[in-house]
Each structure stands twice: as C-alpha cells, then as structure tokens.
Amino acid sequence: MTPRQESRRGDAQPRVAVVGAGSWGTTFGKILADGGAHVTMWARRPELAHEINEAKRNSEYLPGINLPRSMSATHHLSEALDGAEQVYLSIPSQAVRQNLKAVRPLIAQTDAPIVSLMKGVERRTGLRMSQVIEQELHCDPDRIAVASGPNLALEIAREQPTAAVISSTSQETADAVARRARNGYFRTFVNTDVIGTEFGGVLKNLIAVAIGIVDGVGYGENTKASIITRGLVEMTDFAVAFGAQPETLQGLAGLGDLIATCQSPLSRNNTAGRLLGQGYRFDDVVKQMNQTAEGLASVAPILQLAREVGVAMPIVEQVKMVLDGTMNPRDIAPHLTTDDDTPMGERTQNGQNGGGGALWRSLQRALDQFRHGGRGAAGDRP
Ligand SMILES: NC(=O)C1=CN([C@@H]2O[C@H](COP(=O)(O)OP(=O)(O)OC[C@H]3O[C@@H](n4cnc5c(N)ncnc54)[C@H](O)[C@@H]3O)[C@@H](O)[C@H]2O)C=CC1
Ligand SMILES: O=C(CO)COP(=O)(O)O
Known part of the structure; x- marks a missing residue:
C-alpha cells in the first residue's frame, strides 16, 4: 500500500x-x-x-x-x-x-x-x-x-x-x-520569542562540544559545571544582543537544553567534543560521526555574528581553536585566557544575575506586556 x-x-x-x-x-x-x-x-x-x-x-x-x-x-x-x-x-x-x-x-x-x-x-x-x-x-x-x-x-x-x-x-x-x-x-x-528559542538550540550545541572536550581530556565536574554556567552567560549575552528575551534562555530552549545536551552521551555534539578531547583531529571526528553534529558547522558563523555585535564568547572561541588545531584540548578552560589578570563580574553583559538584572527584567516585562496587549512574549507557557 x-x-x-x-x-x-x-x-x-x-x-x-x-x-x-x-x-x-x-x-x-x-x-x-x-x-x-x-x-x-x-x-x-x-x-x-x-x-x-x-x-x-x-x-x-x-x-x-x-x-x-x-x-x-x-x-x-x-x-x-x-x-x-x-x-x-x-x-x-x-x-x-x-x-x-x-x-x-x-x-x-x-x-x-x-x-x-x-x-x-x-x-x-x-x-x-x-x-x-x-x-x-x-x-x-x-x-x-x-x-x-x-x-x-x-x-x-x-x-x-x-x-x-x-x-x-x-x-x-x-x-x-x-x-x-x-x-x-x-x-x-x-x-x-523565536530569536531566543532558535539561538538557545544553536548555542547550547557549542557549549556541549566544550563539555565533550573537557570530558575527553579527563577533567571532572568542577570544570564542566563552570563551563555550563559561564556558557549560559555567553548564550544569554549573544541571544539578547540579537533581540532575544533573557527569560527564554533560562527556559527549556536555553538552560533546559544545555543541561540535557551537556550531560548526555547520546548528544552528538557532546560526543564530537569528547573525541576531540581524546586527541582525534577534526577531520577524523567528522569521519567518525555518522549523524549530524550541528555545533561543528555553527561555531564559525556564531563567532562572526558575536564580533559584529561586540559580544565576548570566550568558551566558544576556545572551541573553535580546538577544532582548528590551534589549542591543546587540555588548555580549554571556562575563562578568557588572555584576560586572566582582570577580575570580572559574574553577571551577563545585560546585567542578569544581580539587582540590575531584576530591574532589567521588570522593564523588559513591562515593555513586553505593552507590546502584546497585556500578555508577555517570552517565558515558556503551557
Ligand atoms: N537527534 C536529536 O536528538 C535532535 C536533533 N535536533 C536537530 O534536528 C536536526 C536533524 O538532526 P537529526 O535528525 O538528529 O540528524 P540525523 O543525522 O539523525 O538525520 C539527518 C537526516 O537528514 C538527511 N540528510 C542529510 N543530508 C541531507 C541533504 N543534503 N538533503 C536532504 N536530507 C539530508 C539524512 O539522510 C537523515 O535522514 C538537526 O538540526 C539537529 O540539531 C533537534 C533536537 C533533537
Ligand atoms: O538537540 C538535542 C537535544 O535537545 C540533540 O543534541 P545533539 O544534536 O548534540 O545530539
């Protein structure tokens, strides 16, 4: 039939x-x-x-x-x-x-x-x-x-x-x-919030590659938790710079997907990273993957977009260097290696994680409700 x-x-x-x-x-x-x-x-x-x-x-x-x-x-x-x-x-x-x-x-x-x-x-x-x-x-x-x-x-x-x-x-x-x-x-x-939802899915793949790399090297939970947490900051800064709502990155399409992809050996992005961390070259990793690992193709265009809007993405930059063979996977770390002497605040560039973040969020929400006739645009709603 x-x-x-x-x-x-x-x-x-x-x-x-x-x-x-x-x-x-x-x-x-x-x-x-x-x-x-x-x-x-x-x-x-x-x-x-x-x-x-x-x-x-x-x-x-x-x-x-x-x-x-x-x-x-x-x-x-x-x-x-x-x-x-x-x-x-x-x-x-x-x-x-x-x-x-x-x-x-x-x-x-x-x-x-x-x-x-x-x-x-x-x-x-x-x-x-x-x-x-x-x-x-x-x-x-x-x-x-x-x-x-x-x-x-x-x-x-x-x-x-x-x-x-x-x-x-x-x-x-x-x-x-x-x-x-x-x-x-x-x-x-x-x-x-289509921008936040789509970028959440794209960006978590890049952080999952970083997690795979440190896993392959043999680093433990502190390194991974630091990369996941700082990775979420990079994801949020990037997406918000392109018009996403910060709440979306805290929802299923951001944090939710980041957790799943970074934790699971089923993730192809995570798997590709692990092979790189174990010392395989990029070309060999691509040959071994018989399913799609989107993160490998998205790294370069995402970094190009980040530069255009002036957003720093130190973890994604390091993933690119490992993919290009210009950084030893053992050297990947959840911070910007060229900025080691300058103490940094932990919050995102748009002020999340602190009092400024709360003010920012309530302003966004008010604007949002105004735009949508009393209904918020972001946040995952049933
Ligand atoms: N597998 C997963 O757990 C999830 C995957 N995604 C996304 O879904 C998308 C597809 O991924 P998967 O299904 O996992 O990949 P996959 O590698 O399992 O399957 C890709 C499919 O596309 C076909 N294909 C490959 N090149 C093609 C071409 N040039 N023209 C037409 N078809 C072609 C393949 O034959 C295969 O059927 C990716 O963007 C991925 O990020 C999203 C959520 C979960
Ligand atoms: O998007 C996914 C889970 O939400 C699948 O991740 P991978 O593409 O890394 O397997």
Missing part, C-alpha cells in the same frame, strides 16, 4: 508531513502520530522509506523502536507534502536551503504552518533556520514556528516524559503547532 493509499484510510485524522527521516525527524513523526495525526515522512533514501512502511522501524537511527501504524514514509517529496496541514523540517541545517527550493512549488497553494526542528545556523550567511525558511519559501514569518528544548531523540522515542517549546511570532501558529505536537509523554509549551 502506498503512503497516499494508507493515509486515505486515516482521512479522519489530521495529516502532517515531516521532511527528513533521521533520528529527530523520525522521533518527531512518532510524537505527532502518537498525538493523533497521520504522519507522512519524507526520506531521502527509498530503502529507508520502505523500512518505515513495511517494518515500522528506522533501525539505523532509532534501533529497537517500533513506530506507530499511522506513520508512513515516501522518498517522493510531493507525496509527503500532499494535503499536509502542517509541515515539519528536520534535515541538517546546511542542507535546508537547497531542500526548500524543492519544497516551495509543492506547498505554494497552502498556508500550512512550517515548523523548523533544526538547531543550527547556515554557515555561509549566519542565518537562523526560520530566516532561511522565510527567504526560500517567501512566506509570512507568522506562518513559521520552531521547536526546541531538551529533546534527545532516542529518549523521546522510548516515550520518556519530556517538555519542549514551540515558538512563533504568531501566538496562533505557536498554539496550533503545540496542540498538534503533544501527547502523553511529550508536553509542548509556547512562546513568541
């Missing part, structure tokens, strides 16, 4: 499409199917589409996981997108623009929300994925949503209880996507 015929059987169910059948795309497809949708996956390789259809498995990316009957797959993009009321994208960030060129004519007649599940920036332009989508699909930003949070695919595929955040500049779009993408083990919160 073709995916189209199979989906006709479930016509009462809302239909959604997931473009990309790797570990996160397939897991998200399962989330949506377990939430009541009929899901059609687009897989680049026909043999993977065949395995999902016939065996209800994706053994390469999600070993041991049985997929729901209401999930099917095709390697024809047009079949996957046909009639979809929401479209989810889950392919490596560097391949998104090129794939969107094929998606565009196929969804020209619909106004289905487009949801980015990705956590990288485009290397060449430094653009976030929602910006690339807006450019390539020529669509209203209110139609675009992003999903983020502490979401290690295999744990969720095993139905371990997890929270995530769905963000869109349109509250209506965020709510519609959050309602569709939830079930008994996956709870979605919403916000309208």
Whole structure:
C-alpha cells in the first residue's frame, strides 16, 4: 500500500508531513502520530522509506523502536507534502536551503504552518533556520514556528516524559503547532520569542562540544559545571544582543537544553567534543560521526555574528581553536585566557544575575506586556 493509499484510510485524522527521516525527524513523526495525526515522512533514501512502511522501524537511527501504524514514509517529496496541514523540517541545517527550493512549488497553494526542528545556523550567511525558511519559501514569518528544548531523540522515542517549546511570532501558529505536537509523554509549551528559542538550540550545541572536550581530556565536574554556567552567560549575552528575551534562555530552549545536551552521551555534539578531547583531529571526528553534529558547522558563523555585535564568547572561541588545531584540548578552560589578570563580574553583559538584572527584567516585562496587549512574549507557557 502506498503512503497516499494508507493515509486515505486515516482521512479522519489530521495529516502532517515531516521532511527528513533521521533520528529527530523520525522521533518527531512518532510524537505527532502518537498525538493523533497521520504522519507522512519524507526520506531521502527509498530503502529507508520502505523500512518505515513495511517494518515500522528506522533501525539505523532509532534501533529497537517500533513506530506507530499511522506513520508512513515516501522518498517522493510531493507525496509527503500532499494535503499536509502542517509541515515539519528536520534535515541538517546546511542542507535546508537547497531542500526548500524543492519544497516551495509543492506547498505554494497552502498556508500550512512550517515548523523548523533544526538547531543550527547556515554557515555561509549566519542565518537562523526560520530566516532561511522565510527567504526560500517567501512566506509570512507568522506562518513559521520552531521547536526546541531538551529533546534527545532516542529518549523521546522510548516515550520518556519530556517538555519542549514551540515558538512563533504568531501566538496562533505557536498554539496550533503545540496542540498538534503533544501527547502523553511529550508536553509542548509556547512562546513568541523565536530569536531566543532558535539561538538557545544553536548555542547550547557549542557549549556541549566544550563539555565533550573537557570530558575527553579527563577533567571532572568542577570544570564542566563552570563551563555550563559561564556558557549560559555567553548564550544569554549573544541571544539578547540579537533581540532575544533573557527569560527564554533560562527556559527549556536555553538552560533546559544545555543541561540535557551537556550531560548526555547520546548528544552528538557532546560526543564530537569528547573525541576531540581524546586527541582525534577534526577531520577524523567528522569521519567518525555518522549523524549530524550541528555545533561543528555553527561555531564559525556564531563567532562572526558575536564580533559584529561586540559580544565576548570566550568558551566558544576556545572551541573553535580546538577544532582548528590551534589549542591543546587540555588548555580549554571556562575563562578568557588572555584576560586572566582582570577580575570580572559574574553577571551577563545585560546585567542578569544581580539587582540590575531584576530591574532589567521588570522593564523588559513591562515593555513586553505593552507590546502584546497585556500578555508577555517570552517565558515558556503551557
Ligand atoms: N537527534 C536529536 O536528538 C535532535 C536533533 N535536533 C536537530 O534536528 C536536526 C536533524 O538532526 P537529526 O535528525 O538528529 O540528524 P540525523 O543525522 O539523525 O538525520 C539527518 C537526516 O537528514 C538527511 N540528510 C542529510 N543530508 C541531507 C541533504 N543534503 N538533503 C536532504 N536530507 C539530508 C539524512 O539522510 C537523515 O535522514 C538537526 O538540526 C539537529 O540539531 C533537534 C533536537 C533533537
Ligand atoms: O538537540 C538535542 C537535544 O535537545 C540533540 O543534541 P545533539 O544534536 O548534540 O545530539
């Protein structure tokens, strides 16, 4: 039975499409199917589409996981997108623009929300994925949503209880996507801070690479806790400089994802860092990774963006030096090595963590409520 015929059987169910059948795309497809949708996956390789259809498995990316009957797959993009009321994208960030060129004519007649599940920036332009989508699909930003949070695919595929955040500049779009993408083990919160939500997902990957490096070297919990804490400061400074709400970085898409990714051996960014810390060269690490580690491609564009807005990112700078082979992984540390003699305050550049931070936050909140007719824009809300 073709995916189209199979989906006709479930016509009462809302239909959604997931473009990309790797570990996160397939897991998200399962989330949506377990939430009541009929899901059609687009897989680049026909043999993977065949395995999902016939065996209800994706053994390469999600070993041991049985997929729901209401999930099917095709390697024809047009079949996957046909009639979809929401479209989810889950392919490596560097391949998104090129794939969107094929998606565009196929969804020209619909106004289905487009949801980015990705956590990288485009290397060449430094653009976030929602910006690339807006450019390539020529669509209203209110139609675009992003999903983020502490979401290690295999744990969720095993139905371990997890929270995530769905963000869109349109509250209506965020709510519609959050309602569709939830079930008994996956709870979605919403916000309208797309910049903070996307940058949270991108930046935590870079800090997770740093954690992997020190883990590989053999350093212990003090080093890791120091990097996580100072890493969150770097993430917040960077994102706020680009217009994010600081609260978003304290939520699921910031601190939440930072904790999950830095702690888990399931994280590919963490794993790539660990190999570097063990002494493997960058090229060898890339060869060993058979799944996407977004952080490796995002380091350079993020540092370029940081320089443009004058934000210091000492930990990310050191990750780049280790990747480039210009710093011994043993020398990576949670401080700026060139600034050792100058005592620094611990707070973020926008004044978080202190009295100034509280004042800043209440001013932001007041402004925010004013802008949104009494409702705050940031903070993860059910
Ligand atoms: N795996 C996870 O736990 C999570 C991943 N993400 C994000 O999801 C995105 C996708 O990651 P994963 O699914 O984990 O990666 P993956 O490596 O498991 O799968 C990537 C998929 O994209 C396909 N692909 C690779 N190059 C392509 C190209 N040029 N054109 C079209 N398709 C291509 C692959 O065949 C594969 O199906 C990344 O941005 C990642 O940061 C977000 C949350 C959790
Ligand atoms: O984003 C993730 C968890 O939230 C997955 O992290 P990795 O891409 O490092 O595996």
